[in-house]
Structure formats: C-alpha cells, structure tokens
Amino acid sequence: MTRVIIVRHGQSTYNIERRIQGRTDASTLTDQGRIDAGKTGEALSNIAFTAIYSSPLNRAKTTAEIIHGHLREKSAVIQISENLVEVDLPLWAGMLSSDVKDKFADDYSIWKKRPHELRMIVNDGQGTRELFPVLALYEQAKQFWQEILSRHQGETILIVGHNGINRALISTALGIPPSGYHGLQQSNCGISVLNFAGGLGESVQLESMNQTQHLGEALPTLRPSHQGFRLLLVRHGETEWNRQGKFQGQIDVPLNDNGRNQAGKAGEFLKDVAIDFAFSSTMARPKETAEIILNQHPHIKLELLDGLREISHGTWEGKFEAEIEQEFPGELERWRNVPAEVQMPAGENLQQVRERSVVAWQSILQAAEVNQFQIGLVVAHDATNKTLLCHILGLSSENFWNFRQGNGAVSVIDYPSGANGLPILQAMNITSHLSGGVLDKTAAGAL
Numbered sequence: 124m125t126r127v128i129i130v131r132h133g134q135s136t137y138n139i140e141r142r143i144q145g146r147t148d149a150s151t152l153t154d155q156g157r158i159d160a161g162k163t164g165e166a167l168s169n170i171a172f173t174a175i176y177s178s179p180l181n182r183a184k185t186t187a188e189i190i191h192g193h194l195r196e197k198s199a200v201i202q203i204s205e206n207l208v209e210v211d212l213p214l215w216a217g218m219l220s221s222d223v224k225d226k227f228a229d230d231y232s233i234w235k236k237r238p239h240e241l242r243m244i245v246n247d248g249q250g251t252r253e254l255f256p257v258l259a260l261y262e263q264a265k266q267f268w269q270e271i272l273s274r275h276q277g278e279t280i281l282i283v284g285h286n287g288i289n290r291a292l293i294s295t296a297l298g299i300p301p302s303g304y305h306g307l308q309q310s311n312c313g314i315s316v317l318n319f320a321g322g323l324g325e326s327v328q329l330e331s332m333n334q335t336q337h338l339g340e341a342l343p344t345l346r347p348s349h350q351g352f353r354l355l356l357v358r359h360g361e362t363e364w365n366r367q368g369k370f371q372g373q374i375d376v377p378l379n380d381n382g383r384n385q386a387g388k389a390g391e392f393l394k395d396v397a398i399d400f401a402f403s404s405t406m407a408r409p410k411e412t413a414e415i416i417l418n419q420h421p422h423i424k425l426e427l428l429d430g431l432r433e434i435s436h437g438t439w440e441g442k443f444e445a446e447i448e449q450e451f452p453g454e455l456e457r458w459r460n461v462p463a464e465v466q467m468p469a470g471e472n473l474q475q476v477r478e479r480s481v482v483a484w485q486s487i488l489q490a491a492e493v494n495q496f497q498i499g500l501v502v503a504h505d506a507t508n509k510t511l512l513c514h515i516l517g518l519s520s521e522n523f524w525n526f527r528q529g530n531g532a533v534s535v536i537d538y539p540s541g542a543n544g545l546p547i548l549q550a551m552n553i554t555s556h557l558s559g560g561v562l563d564k565t566a567a568g569a570l
Contacts, residue, residue, distance in 0.1 A: 125280070126279040126280070127280055127319065128314060131284065131285060132152070132160075132183040132312070133157060133182070133311050135156055146212075147217050150182050151181055152182055156182070160190055161189055163337060164189055165337070167193070167314070167561065173278035173279060174278070175187060175281045175282075175283070176201075178209065179204075180208060183207070186283050206270070208263075212256055213243065243256065257301045260301075264295045265323060285309075290304060290309055295323065303517055306516055307333075308343055308548065312337075313550075314331075314337070316332075333549060334561055336556075342355075350541065351544060352537075354501055357534075358503070358531065359382070359386075359412040359503070361382035362382055365530060370443075370444075373406070373433055373435045377411065386415035388557055389556060391419070399497055400494070402431070403427055409503055416502070428487070429479075431483045432503075432507070433504035438450075462524060473523060476507065480510050487501060489542060491542065506523075509523050526551065529554045531554070531565065532554045532557070
C-alpha cells in the first residue's frame with residue numbers, strides 16, 4: 124500500500140483579503156498560516172515520509188518547509204513539482220472575489236454551478252489560447268499521480284498543495300468528475316489521507332479527508348455565505364462482532380464496552396457543536412451510539428429511520444470470512460472487487476441499500492429544510508454510510524470501497540444552498556477523538 128498524505132497550504136494574505144490566487148505568486152503566508160503549518164508539522168511529526176512534494180508557489184513551499192522542520196525523521200527532502208501548481212485562472216488572479224462576481228457575473232455563475240464548463244480566452248503575448256481551467260487541472264492531477272505512484276510503491280509520501288489541485292488529486296484518485304470540483308472542501312492546513320493499492324485506476328481508499336482538529340478546529344468552519352444546513356454522519360461504535368471480524372448485517376448486535384467508549388468520545392468531541400436535530404438507524408448499535416452522543420444535547424429528540432439500517436448479508440450473517448469462502452467460493456473476492464454486482468444470498472445488493480438509504484437521507488434533508496434546522500446528527504452503519512457518500516459525491520456504488528468509515532468516526536456534509544443545492548463533503552472519517560492522531564486506528568472489522 125502507498126499512503127499519501129495531502130495538505131493544503133496555510134492561510135495566505137490573499138485568503139484574508141478574499142482575492143483569487145490561482146497561479147499568482149504574490150500571496151504569502153500570514154502569521155496565522157505559519158502557526159498552523161507548525162501545528163500541522165507537529166501532527167505529522169511521527170510519520171516517516173519517504174518523499175515530500177510541494178507546489179513551487181511560495182505559500183505552499185513555505186508550508187512544506189515549516190512542516191519538514193517539525194518532522195522527527197527529516198531524511199525526505201522537499202521536491203518541487205510543477206504538477207502541484209494551483210488552478211490557472213489568469214483573467215481573475217489577484218482580483219477580489221466580490222469584483223470577479225460583479226465583472227464576470229456569467230462566468231462566475233458557470234464556475235460555481237458547472238465548473239468543468241468554465242472557459243477563458245487568454246492572450247499571453249504568444250497568441251490567443253482557449254483555457255478550460257478545471258479540465259486542465261484534472262489532467263495535471265492525473266499526470267502527477269501517473270508519475271509519482273509508480274515511484275513510491277509501498278511508501279508514505281507527503282504532498283503540500285492548494286485548494287484546487289488537492290481537490291483534483293482526490294477527485295482523480297476516486298473517479299469524481301470535474302463537474303464535482305466544488306463538492307469537496309480543503310481547508311488551510313487541512314489533512315487528507317489516501318491509500319493506493321497500486322497505480323491510478325487501481326484500488327484506492329480515502330481514509331480521511333480535510334482533518335482540522337490539529338489546528339484546534341473540531342470541524343471545518345461554516346462559510347459566511349452558508350444559508351443551508353450541516354449533517355454530521357457518524358458510524359456506530361464497535362460491537363463484539365466488529366472486533367471478531369464477523370459479518371453482522373441486520374443481526375441486531377449491540378455495542379461492546381469499547382463501542383460505548385467510542386460513542387462517548389464522539390459525544391465529547393461534538394459537545395460544543397450546536398446540534399438541533401438527530402436521526403439514527405432503527406438498529407441497536409447506531410441507536411445507542413446516537414443516544415450516548417446526545418447525552419451532551421439532552422433537549423434533542425432522536426428520530427429513527429428504518430431506511431438507514433445496515434445491508435442485509437442474508438446467509439452470510441453471523442459468519443467469519445473463512446466460513447463464507449468455504450460455503451460461497453469466490454464471492455468474497457467479488458464483494459471486494461465488484462461490490463455493486465454482488466447479490467447477498469437471501470439478502471440485499473448495494474442498489475437496494477442505496478435506494479432505501481437515499482430515500483431516508485432525502486427525508487432528513489426535507490426535515491432540515493422545513494424546520495430550518497442548522498446542524499443534524501445522523502448515525503448509521505459502515506455500508507449505509509459508504510453508500511450515502513457515493514450518492515453525495517455523484518459516484519456509482521462501484522466506488523463503495525473507496526471510503527473508510529471507522530467505528531465512532533464523524534463525517535461532515537454541508538448543504539450551503541439548502542436541500543436542493545450541491546452538497547459539499549467538508550470532512551470525512553474524522554477519528555482523532557478516538558486515536559489521538561491523523562491516521563485511523565479504529566478496528567477495521569467486517570460490516
């Protein structure tokens with residue numbers, strides 16, 4: 124496995140001034156940006172990196188240098204890659220976002236709603252050229268992966284880039300199209316972790332995305348333009364069958380002591396978040412997890428939704444992998460490689476799980492909209508959560524294994540324009556409250 128840790132540069136002068144940065148190198152780190160880069164270095168200090176790659180732009184390069192200074196193992200030198208440079212927005216670079224919105228109203232609307240269609244005609248002194256900034260950025264990201272992954276098989280590497288290129292790197296790894304460019308958030312000094320089995324196009328897992336806890340920010344901050352609501356998607360705490368690696372599915376296995384402890388830690392982590400509504404699967408393990416979290420929010424009534432229950436594994440339930448392999452030779456391999464094609468014997472397939480869980484999710488969105496709720500808690504299961512993440516990011520169920528969901532982990536999904544607007548995955552699989560670090564150390568377990 125190749126582990127790739129991706130960091131966005133620290134806060135810059137243009138970030139503060141709300142200017143479009145693009146590829147201009149006039150922007151530098153603020154004092155806060157330098158402090159946060161140091162905190163990021165501390166958070167990553169125990170990880171031994173084989174290589175460090177940085178954008179050549181000053182704000183990223185300085186961030187990389189500060190992080191490197193905090194690493195205990197400093198043998199990896201910083202290498203500059205032109206393929207990590209930020210999205211090219213030559214007609215807007217240096218302008219205030221508000222001025223771009225006024226002077227390029229039509230193009231700005233395309234940028235926000237259909238980023239893959241944004242087109243710029245640029246005259247750079249060598250003639251006129253047509254530029255599709257987001258499409259070009261995704262090609263750049265693919266080129267980076269193709270060059271780098273083969274070079275670092277089985278190693279751990281660090282990438283320090285920018286909001287746009289980091290989104291494109293994660294998107295091209297997972298197969299999210301350029302139309303989904305705004306569906307992922309990358310905060311200043313946010314940390315994301317990708318695990319590659321091989322090269323681009325082979326098996327990859329997003330272990331976590333946009334962690335900001337090392338900066339003293341439990342969850343990524345809501346933007347000033349946010350008019351909608353936020354959902355906190357949590358996987359239930361550990362059960363004894365999770366620990367043993369036994370398939371539980373719709374068998375109603377309760378939390379074990381460690382699972383209750385994980386739920387308590389999630390509750391402590393979210394205690395200062397102004398949760399004003401909550402939903403859970405009807406099953407015992409997520410329901411108890413939700414109830415423990417809501418001990419910190421005693422005024423909230425927990426609603427139960429049957430559509431959020433775990434996938435039915437049918438006759439696989441209650442069995443270990445070795446037993447399933449013996450009874451159904453080759454099916455576990457298919458489940459790992461082509462999950463959307465597998466029909467669980469006497470159980471469900473992922474399409475059925477998706478249909479019912481999306482109906483439940485839509486009902487949660489409608490409840491938030493109608494009641495003008497701001498922040499909701501949703502507690503469900505591994506397969507349910509992964510299926511919902513595929514739905515939120517516009518991916519097919521074949522992408523099921525691209526997402527990790529640790530027991531007691533928290534993911535953050537914003538609907539800044541309401542239930543019918545584009546959802547934004549702000550953060551995924553936060554487990555720092557469980558492990559104390561940036562890597563997910565929760566037990567993997569079976570579903």
